[in-house]
Amino acid sequence: MSAFLGDIVQNTIGKVVERIADKYLPSSVGEKEREEMRNESRRLALEEYRAAVSAIEGARGLAWKESEGAPPWTKVLTVTHRPAWSLLMLAVFLWTILAPYAGFPSFEMTEAHKDIMQTVIIFYFGGRSVEKVTDALWGNR
Numbered sequence: 001m002s003a004f005l006g007d008i009v010q011n012t013i014g015k016v017v018e019r020i021a022d023k024y025l026p027s028s029v030g031e032k033e034r035e036e037m038r039n040e041s042r043r044l045a046l047e048e049y050r051a052a053v054s055a056i057e058g059a060r061g062l063a064w065k066e067s068e069g070a071p072p073w074t075k076v077l078t079v080t081h082r083p084a085w086s087l088l089m090l091a092v093f094l095w096t097i098l099a100p101y102a103g104f105p106s107f108e109m110t111e112a113h114k115d116i117m118q119t120v121i122i123f124y125f126g127g128r129s130v131e132k133v134t135d136a137l138w139g140n141r
Contacts (some may be wrong), residue, residue, distance in 0.1 A: 086120060
């Protein structure tokens with residue numbers, strides 16, 4: 001277990017278990033039994049974490065295996081769809097600003113259009129940032 005995961009299990013799960021133990025276990029339960037409960041809770045949390053990671057890795061492996069026989073253009077889409085949407089949104093945004101100065105027709109964007117553009121851009125950059133942080137923390141690269 002990595003130090004980061006150990007901290008999560010120790011600090012987060014441990015605190016939750018202690019609060020539950022304090023609330024629901026009778027005061028007659030000794031410190032030894034409470035510690036056994038904490039240890040078992042940590043073990044179960046770690047098992048759940050490993051099962052979740054395994055399921056994600058299995059899904060990725062299955063998706064990779066299924067994509068092996070796919071046409072090349074579908075493989076291109078899997079890596080370019082997010083940047084393509086972001087570049088398209090950026091182009092639309094720039095068009096609304098620069099078109100009047102260049103003598104091209106302009107269009108008014110509604111609030112819904114602005115919200116969609118912001119959402120696409122936020123998800124692209126936010127998603128990439130989360131991916132990079134998790135890769136750095138867990139050393140996937």
